[in-house]
Amino acid sequence: GQSLEQPSEVTAVEGAIVQINCTYQTSGFYGLSWYQQHDGGAPTFLSYNALDGLEETGRFSSFLSRSDSYGYLLLQELQMKDSASYFCAVREDTNAGKSTFGDGTTLTVKP
């Protein structure tokens, strides 16, 4: 079967660093994406990794290890506005097709 596992909840304080892990078991793998979703809003794209290693975009970084079927999203210098749900998603097609989403991690940033 196909499964993605990520922690259900994470709490951190403003200014801190937090890491959200994602492990996956899918029939196909072409890349790992991360999305952010604020309460009542739509998921928005944060980052994508197709190859092993770290991708950095401002305060957010994403890491992938294909051999370990594992990735993480790293959020630095946390701000209150970072409080949201974060989803990892595996792209299973060679083209722009099917992605399977994890259940999401709710991040709460406290003052």
Added chain:
Amino acid sequence: DAGVIQSPRHEVTEMGQEVTLRCKPISGHDYLFWYRQTMMRGLELLIYFNNNVPIDDSGMPEDRFSAKMPNASFSTLKIQPSEPRDSAVYFCASTSIDTYNEQFFGPGTRLTVL
């Protein structure tokens, strides 16, 4: 660009009624996805289209659900008859080969079936 447009934003209906959700993808995008999000089941892919053709509908829960894409700028998801367990937020997303790493989501339709 206006982004992905969905209508209605909220829909309240009674069990047994037909519900039609609408989506306009971003111009130039040739992939369109329909997702359903609930607390219990998370974000589930229902069906996706490529160049207006349904590619994978394995996520469609049952025959009460149907989706069409008559042209590149419009898609519908229909539920007939609706049931209370269909209550969820339904998202439409689009992308293209040029932006394949990223799916662009619409604001969603919050459906409540009484």
